[in-house]
């Protein structure tokens with residue numbers, strides 16, 4: 017099966033200035049529509065910037081939320097529901113990013129509940145997994161990732177709208193990118209795990225993104241791997257040269 021590539025630009029808690037948001041939108045609006053026709057491209061701004069992006073990004077670039085509540089709408093100060101994200105025009109939501117787990121104490125159970133709420137709202141889920149450096153060095157990468165992924169698999173309702181983001185924690189924001197062999201090995205192991213638990217159709221359909229220090233320079237070698245279906249890009253998505261990553265994945269660079 018040929019899987020449609022998917023790239024996410026995760027802006028995290030950036031940029032501070034609205035003028036920077038607008039200038040990035042201007043840069044991304046220069047991506048040719050023929051290029052966008054070959055993949056899914058989703059920008060994940062901070063929640064406060066979603067409306068600005070929805071009204072100013074060209075058609076063909078989707079907008080997503082970096083998080084959504086475990087709850088429905090109600091008396092939950094500081095939260096927003098997946099259905100609100102849908103109403104604002106989001107099509108995807110990131111769940112379980114290691115920054116949410118390690119800095120804000122979210123658990124795998126939280127991520128599973130959020131994935132359920134997001135799917136109920138009709139949105140796609142980007143489900144993040146990934147090992148710490150000490151876990152990799154102890155040879156536990158696959159065990160750690162399957163433990164993170166396993167609990168959500170029985171909850172997936174549409175494999176075209178459930179994406180796994182393999183993000184080794186040691187590669188996030190460090191400039192130390194996984195080698196293409198390391199990334200491919202982990203992606204293949206996750207696809208095999210989906211096959212074992214959910215069957216061959218799910219395994220062939222599910223898209224697996226790599227995230228962690230992706231740049232225009234290393235994106236070509238990573239995307240050449242058979243089980244790497246796109247990227248979840250942090251720092252490099254805050255620069256106009258993000259367009260080069262998109263063009264490389266689309267095969268038009």
Ligand SMILES: O=C[C@H](O)COP(=O)(O)O
Nearest residue numbers: 026188189228229250251
């Ligand atoms: O969600 C994105 C990842 O955390 C990767 O971030 P990075 O590209 O800055 O390493």
